[in-house]
Amino acid sequence: MSKIIEIIKDAKLTYHQKVVALARAAENSLDVLKIHPAVEELRQAGIICDLFEGHAPYRPRYVVPDYARFMQEGSEFLALTPPKTLEDAVHSLLILYKHVPSITTFPVYIGELDKLLEPFVKDDAASARTIKHFLRHIDRTITDSFCHGNLGPRDTLAGRLLLKAAAELQAAVPNLTLKCDHDTGDALLIQAVETALQTAKPSFANHAMFEADFGEDYAIVSCYNGLPVGGGSFTLVRLNLHRLALSTTDYAQFRNEALPQAVRQMLLYMDERVRFLVEESGFFAGNFLVVEKLLRLERFTAMFGVVGLAECVNHFLGNPTAKSARFGHSEEANSMGIEIIAQLAALVAGHTNSHLHFSQGRYLLHAQVGIDTDQGTSPGCRIPIGDEPELYEHIMQAAPFHQYFPSGIGDVFSFDSTVKSNPKFVVDILKGAFKNGLRYFSAYSADSDVVRITGYLVKRSEMAKLARDV
Amino acid sequence: MQGYVQKIIPFSAVDGPGNRTAVFLQGCNFTCAYCHNPETQMLYDSSLPGDGVRAIDHRDLGLEVLRYRDFIQGVTISGGECTLQYEFLLELSRYLQSFGIEVFVDTNAHLAPAAFQLLGRHVDKFIIDVKASDEGEHMALTGVGNNLVLANLRYALAEKLVYEIRTVIVPDVLNNEQTVAAISRLISADQQVRYKLIRFRPQGVIGAYARLPGPTDEYMAALQRLALAFGVKTCEKN
Ligand code: SF4
Numbered sequence: 001m002s003k004i005i006e007i008i009k010d011a012k013l014t015y016h017q018k019v020v021a022l023a024r025a026a027e028n029s030l031d032v033l034k035i036h037p038a039v040e041e042l043r044q045a046g047i048i049c050d051l052f053e054g055h056a057p058y059r060p061r062y063v064v065p066d067y068a069r070f071m072q073e074g075s076e077f078l079a080l081t082p083p084k085t086l087e088d089a090v091h092s093l094l095i096l097y098k099h100v101p102s103i104t105t106f107p108v109y110i111g112e113l114d115k116l117l118e119p120f121v122k123d124d125a126a127s128a129r130t131i132k133h134f135l136r137h138i139d140r141t142i143t144d145s146f147c148h149g150n151l152g153p154r155d156t157l158a159g160r161l162l163l164k165a166a167a168e169l170q171a172a173v174p175n176l177t178l179k180c181d182h183d184t185g186d187a188l189l190i191q192a193v194e195t196a197l198q199t200a201k202p203s204f205a206n207h208a209m210f211e212a213d214f215g216e217d218y219a220i221v222s223c224y225n226g227l228p229v230g231g232g233s234f235t236l237v238r239l240n241l242h243r244l245a246l247s248t249t250d251y252a253q254f255r256n257e258a259l260p261q262a263v264r265q266m267l268l269y270m271d272e273r274v275r276f277l278v279e280e281s282g283f284f285a286g287n288f289l290v291v292e293k294l295l296r297l298e299r300f301t302a303m304f305g306v307v308g309l310a311e312c313v314n315h316f317l318g319n320p321t322a323k324s325a326r327f328g329h330s331e332e333a334n335s336m337g338i339e340i341i342a343q344l345a346a347l348v349a350g351h352t353n354s355h356l357h358f359s360q361g362r363y364l365l366h367a368q369v370g371i372d373t374d375q376g377t378s379p380g381c382r383i384p385i386g387d388e389p390e391l392y393e394h395i396m397q398a399a400p401f402h403q404y405f406p407s408g409i410g411d412v413f414s415f416d417s418t419v420k421s422n423p424k425f426v427v428d429i430l431k432g433a434f435k436n437g438l439r440y441f442s443a444y445s446a447d448s449d450v451v452r453i454t455g456y457l458v459k460r461s462e463m464a465k466l467a468r469d470v
Numbered sequence: 471m472q473g474y475v476q477k478i479i480p481f482s483a484v485d486g487p488g489n490r491t492a493v494f495l496q497g498c499n500f501t502c503a504y505c506h507n508p509e510t511q512m513l514y515d516s517s518l519p520g521d522g523v524r525a526i527d528h529r530d531l532g533l534e535v536l537r538y539r540d541f542i543q544g545v546t547i548s549g550g551e552c553t554l555q556y557e558f559l560l561e562l563s564r565y566l567q568s569f570g571i572e573v574f575v576d577t578n579a580h581l582a583p584a585a586f587q588l589l590g591r592h593v594d595k596f597i598i599d600v601k602a603s604d605e606g607e608h609m610a611l612t613g614v615g616n617n618l619v620l621a622n623l624r625y626a627l628a629e630k631l632v633y634e635i636r637t638v639i640v641p642d643v644l645n646n647e648q649t650v651a652a653i654s655r656l657i658s659a660d661q662q663v664r665y666k667l668i669r670f671r672p673q674g675v676i677g678a679y680a681r682l683p684g685p686t687d688e689y690m691a692a693l694q695r696l697a698l699a700f701g702v703k704t705c706e707k708n
Binding site (some may be wrong): 054083390391392395415418419421424425426427428429432433435436 | 480481483484487488489538540541542544706708
């Protein structure tokens with residue numbers, strides 16, 4: 001109870017943050033999941049982490065509503081008919097966003113915004129203004145950097161208006177991704193790069209690669225997670241390879257015993273979370289998104305996350321002092337990284353759960369971006385910050401890992417501001433990266449106010465204000 | 471054929487359109503007072519002690535560059551003054567073009583018109599550095615006159631072989647207005663040609679120019695306005 005009163009009295013929390021924290025405290029007072037002692041041990045050691053998902057899952061972690069269906073059919077539950085004008089469309093979406101569950105209460109996915117709005121926009125000031133208001137409304141009401149909208153791969157007027165508004169607003173929310181393929185013309189790519197150099201978004205998704213994994217109806221949500229539209233991911237739990245490595249005696253033991261055991265325990269733990277959510281929580285029986293088929297059980301999967309590959313590899317190489325011998329640079333280190341991820345992928349693929357309809361019972365791998373307490377452990381398969389090689393080597397090092405992670409992996413590339421006068425420079429690099437198997441690419445300019453912290457965006461000016469306040 | 475290479479920058483944003491691999495050849499025929507890399511001026515041969523300069527066959531160099539082909543719009547060969555290794559330059563350019571690579575050559579255009587014109591048939595575009603429009607001033611700055619430069623520039627413009635012209639702006643010593651006006655007048659006939667005004671930076675320069683101030687932002691902006699007033703469509707300054 002002292003926890004509850006602490007939340008209530010916490011002067012730093014907004015009203016809404018208190019409500020969320022109280023709900024979480026209530027959920028976490030329960031003990032309904034059957035957790036094996038071996039899992040509990042790995043959780044206590046920080047090797048397995050459920051990333052604040054809570055003790056009694058009552059909504060999927062990543063909900064990816066079929067917004068196109070909503071625009072076609074409206075919603076009986078929300079008493080909304082299909083929109084006929086841009087005003088209708090924008091307001092319908094903003095209403096629906098407030099009803100999309102997640103573990104933070106804020107939607108992690110807000111739709112393929114260009115496709116949703118294209119039928120209603122005109123090339124005039126009124127449309128531009130409405131779209132700007134729409135994005136501003138999202139930034140001010142969905143106060144969560146993991147909220148993600150999608151654009152592309154086709155060039156549309158709505159897409160251009162959205163990019164222009166994003167550049168003008170310089171807001172952290174929503175995050176945006178442009179899906180790119182050979183049909184995405186240079187003109188749109190250049191506008192998107194110009195926008196990214198101003199406001200650290202959109203990021204760029206390799207459409208051909210995601211399409212091969214998911215079919216056409218996929219979305220990029222939260223940080224950069226690829227997931228099926230009309231479904232999503234029940235859960236995300238992650239394995240910390242760095243911590244796991246530290247608990248082993250040597251590389252052989254890591255590969256032969258520790259990794260297979262940890263993966264097994266984590267999968268059983270995830271199975272239990274999925275079981276409770278699907279079979280007991282009632283979400284799939286009663287939620288209107290399910291009833292109105294904006295979500296369908298058969299479009300769900302779940303995500304097996306991983307962090308700390310770089311540190312894991314460096315550990316087994318004896319933490320070399322020379323950069324040239326470390327992960328990201330040496331041939332030996334990079335091959336060891338691939339060897340570990342390939343083994344991990346095979347172990348995960350060897351396990352099935354009948355609730356994971358979308359992915360034939362398999363969990364999808366996700367290179368998790370980390371949480372703020374992850375000091376000294378790099379996101380997913382990334383090279384530690386400061387250790388990155390030159391751009392070309394960096395891309396070629398990262399690309400081979402991307403095939404293993406359909407539900408998300410990405411690298412962030414920083415460009416100096418001289419590039420702003422030659423955005424085609426970034427477009428050329430982006431195309432080369434995709435041609436060489438990179439799945440997801442984020443660019444930002446070191447001097448813009450909105451900056452990218454691993455997967456999400458923050459405003460530099462607000463961080464500075466916060467630092468002053470504490 | 472063997473040539474001498476100073477360095478290769480795999481991804482360059484400032485040597486022409488898009489992403490380009492920039493290849494810097496060794497040796498220069500000017501001795502610009504504001505040169506930032508006088509070590510590239512000396513023509514290289516294998517008897518000289520190496521400071522990063524590599525002797526390399528044009529095909530090997532070409533293959534090195536081709537590694538980046540998925541990522542680049544083209545290649546820019548620069549210097550020093552790359553036309554000093556004329557045969558090598560020609561071979562390298564033809565070799566790269568045979569793989570469909572777009573080749574730009576960044577040159578001061580100080581070479582015999584016949585040689586320049588032949589080169590023009592084996593490159594996609596030139597980037598031409600014009601140091602000064604006045605002959606005497608050019609002589610004082612670089613050690614040579616500019617009649618070849620201007621003749622070749624006129625030819626290249628007429629043949630639509632120019633991507634960009636560049637001039638380094640040094641306040642007080644050079645008559646920048648005169649050069650900018652003269653070049654802008656030449657460019658204005660072709661709206662595709664870009665003009666880039668480069669700020670002189672005393673840091674790292676050896677000799678008398680090290681004590682000169684760089685141009686102010688206002689001065690650079692004024693010269694840019696001048697170029698635009700003469701009908702240049704794209705005038706960048708850095
Ligand atoms: S042309 Fe370039 S490399 Fe040659 S001396 Fe002048 S500044 Fe230096």
